[in-house]
Amino acid sequence: MKSLLLTIAFAIILSTSSYAQENFELTVERKLSSDHCTMGYLIANGKAICYTLELPWKDNLNTISCIPAGTYKGVLRYDKTDRWRIQLENVPNRTGVQIHIGNYTTQTEGCILVGMDAKVNNCSVLNSSAAYAKLKEAFYGTNTPNSTPNKHISVTFK
Numbered sequence: 001m002k003s004l005l006l007t008i009a010f011a012i013i014l015s016t017s018s019y020a021q022e023n024f025e026l027t028v029e030r031k032l033s034s035d036h037c038t039m040g041y042l043i044a045n046g047k048a049i050c051y052t053l054e055l056p057w058k059d060n061l062n063t064i065s066c067i068p069a070g071t072y073k074g075v076l077r078y079d080k081t082d083r084w085r086i087q088l089e090n091v092p093n094r095t096g097v098q099i100h101i102g103n104y105t106t107q108t109e110g111c112i113l114v115g116m117d118a119k120v121n122n123c124s125v126l127n128s129s130a131a132y133a134k135l136k137e138a139f140y141g142t143n144t145p146n147s148t149p150n151k152h153i154s155v156t157f158k
Contacts, residue, residue: 024139024151026074026086026099028052028112029158030066037105037123038066042114042131044138050131051118055105060093063109067091067157074099074153084136088155099135099155101128 023045030040030052038054058065072088077098088097094110102113104124114132115125125131137143139151 022151024074024153026153026155027158028054028155030054030069032120033057034123039118039120039123039125042099042112042135044135047138049134049138050114050116051125053102053105053108053113053115053118053123053125055108055110062094065110067094067097067110069157071154071156072097074155076148076153082132086135086139086153086155101132103128 025045027043028040029043029048030038032039033056035056037056040052041048042050042052054066055064056066060068067088068091072091074086074088077085077087080098080100082101086099088094091097097111099112099114100108102108102111103115103126104113107113113125114128114135116127116131116134118125133143136145139153140149
């Protein structure tokens with residue numbers, strides 16, 4: 001009986017540790033909407049990690065609008081030049097919406113750009129590569145991953 005209780009206790013400890021985490025929850029907390037852009041913060045599992053830049057809201061028109069608020073499933077893609085991206089699934093009337101590197105709205109067609117600094121006056125994010133590395137580290141739990149964890153990715157836009 002004592003052995004069984006120890007086994008159960010150990011299983012509970014493992015299931016609540018960061019190593020056993022099965023979900024990767026991202027939130028894009030939009031804070032500024034203008035005729036030129038939408039800006040906010042990217043939060044990974046409850047921790048703000050960088051700024052976000054999107055196109056302005058234009059009725060969800062493909063390639064010229066940010067996407068509607070809501071929660072979307074994310075999947076990893078390895079086929080782009082940066083070899084790692086999170087792509088959103090089931091965005092209404094959209095395909096190929098991704099989180100990726102970029103500094104200006106001219107570098108996106110409806111995707112989400114990330115940066116370590118933000119410039120509201122010209123709708124830009126800076127140090128995008130560093131923010132992207134921070135996003136990857138948040139997903140893998142290290143900046144030198146040797147395998148891909150089996151995590152369910154969700155991205156909520158508020």
